[in-house]
Amino acid sequence: MTLPERSLATAQVQAGYDPRTEVHTAVPPIYQSAAFAFSSLAEARDLFALRKNGDIYSRAANPTVLVLEERIAALEGGIAAAGVASGQAAVALSLLALVHQGQHIVAASQLYGGTVDLLHDTFPDWGIEVTFVDQDDIDAWRAAIRPTTRVLFAESVANPLAQVLRVSEVAEVAHAAGLPLVIDNTVATPALQRPKEFGADIVVHSATKFLGGHGSTLGGVIVDLGTFDFTAHPERWPQLTAPYARTGGGSLVERFGERGSPFIALIKTKYVHDLGPTLSATSAFQLLQGVETLDLRLGRHSESAEKVASTLADHPRIAKVHHPSLPDSPWHAAALAYLPRGAASVFSVDLVSTGDADGDFALVEQFVERLRLLRLVANIGDARSMVAHPASMTHSHLTPDQRAVAGISETTVRLSIGLEDPDEIIADLVQALG
Incomplete structure (x- = not known):
């Protein structure tokens, strides 16, 4: 049947596109659509009741985001993943899905400053308690x-x-208590470490960093590694094991336990759906472009960082280089065991102190101002080499005691070594040190 010629008003909205058309692109396309057409009302009913997988609305699920989720899950050896708006959202939602009011988290003291803010300040507002422990003290975890x-x-x-x-x-301690271990693998990425191989249960990433790799796009990913049995202690996890209204009465374990992830289903259908920290299709596409070169970039990042660290370790104006590749590092043995493909390219150095706080700030300020190649940026994992001053930037909200426990002083400078020529990076750092 030939349709009548459409009016200008109708044609400008609908001409030239049929949502049923399949296009076999070589590269994952950007599905830049807020919502998706259903083939029937029956299909829509099944999708909303979670009886069928599919796309409804891009706040909680989008085909481009799904490609990123499946790719990161594959890299980490996981069973499912959720893409969200930022790494901070990934940390927050992964923990909120596990811990409710009146419950408790044990966390390492050595964390990114924004994560400490979340755990130390915001979570207590919601009735969630957090105990911080020295990550190297296994007895303290227990x-x-x-x-x-x-x-x-x-x-x-x-x-x-x-x-x-x-x-x-740490995984042994968690599992002995019947608890999951969540690992933020942002700095290592699966190119340098897959935490699943060492007993972790859930992995989170700030995809903004090395996964994307170019400092252009915010994003986060939560990966269920499929190793934790929430049914072993069902009374601890009613959000997964008790009837879930959004499935029409069954539990998420019953609906997704055989195929898929009840944990990721909870994050998507409740926390992303209700709170809205959505990863856009365009952002997912840009992050996918970065992931395609992940192992190539991480090899260069790691090799250059080790060269920078070993050079700075001998500089008279550097009091300490905190890089696990150095033989005198307290974490050298751990790096050999847990990072066999290369150590991190994000690390810190302590400048030789002047002996007073104001003098130390002026010293760091002078060093930063002299840099010509490295940039002062509150980010890591970029193609470009960057510096930051944790005490006045990323970790400035921490108390002096918290910074001391984390090993951060007024003279600590964080380096994120990029993809430039390592000799030129070293030359810039050395000239800035004077």
Whole structure:
């Protein structure tokens, strides 16, 4: 049947496109659409009741985002993933899905400053308690666990000092207590470490950093590694094991336990759906472009960082280089065990102190102002080499005691070594040191 010629008003909205048309693109396309057409009302009913997988609305699910989710899940050896708006959202939602009011988290003291803000300041507002422990003190992890504890959390390589977590040992503590271990693998990425191989249960990423790799796009990813059995203690996880209204009465374990991830389903259908930290299709596309070269970039990042670290270790104006590749690092043995493909390219150095806080700030300020190649930027994992001053930037909200526990002083400078010529990076740092 030939349709009548459409009016200008109708044609300008609908001409030239049929949502049923398939296009076999070589590169994942950008599905830049807020919503998706249903083939029938019956299909829409099944999708909304979670009886069928598919796309409804891009706030919680989008085909381009799905490609990124499946790709990162594959890299980490996981069973499913959720893409969200930022790494901070990934940390927050992964923990909120596990811990409720009146419950408890045990977390490493050595964490990115924004994560400390979340755990130390915001979570207590919601009735969630957090105990911070030295990540290297395995007995402290064990002693901090309470009957209300629901998760242990740490970074595989800590930001900004590059302390390397003994993941296997912390995982043993978590599992002995029947708890999952959540690891932030942003700095290492699966190119340098897959935490699943050492006992982790859930991985989070700030995809803004090395996964994207170009400092252009915000994003976060949560990966269920498929190793934790939430049904072993169902009373601890009613959000997964009890009837879930959004499935029409069954539990998420019943609906997604055989195929898929109840945990990721909870994050998408409740926390992303209700709170809205959505990863856009365009952002997912840009992050996918970065992921395609991940191992190539991480090899260069790591090799250059080790060269920079070894050079600075001998400089008279550097008091300490915090890089686990150095033989005198407290984390050197852990790096050999947990980072066999190369150590981190995000690490810190301590300048030789003047002996007073004002003098130390002026010293760091002078050093930063002299840099010509490295840039002062509050980011890591970029193609460009960058510096930051944690005490006055990323970790400025921490108390002096918290910074001291994390090993951060007034003279600590964080480096993120990029993809430039390593000799030129070194030359710039050396001339800035004077």
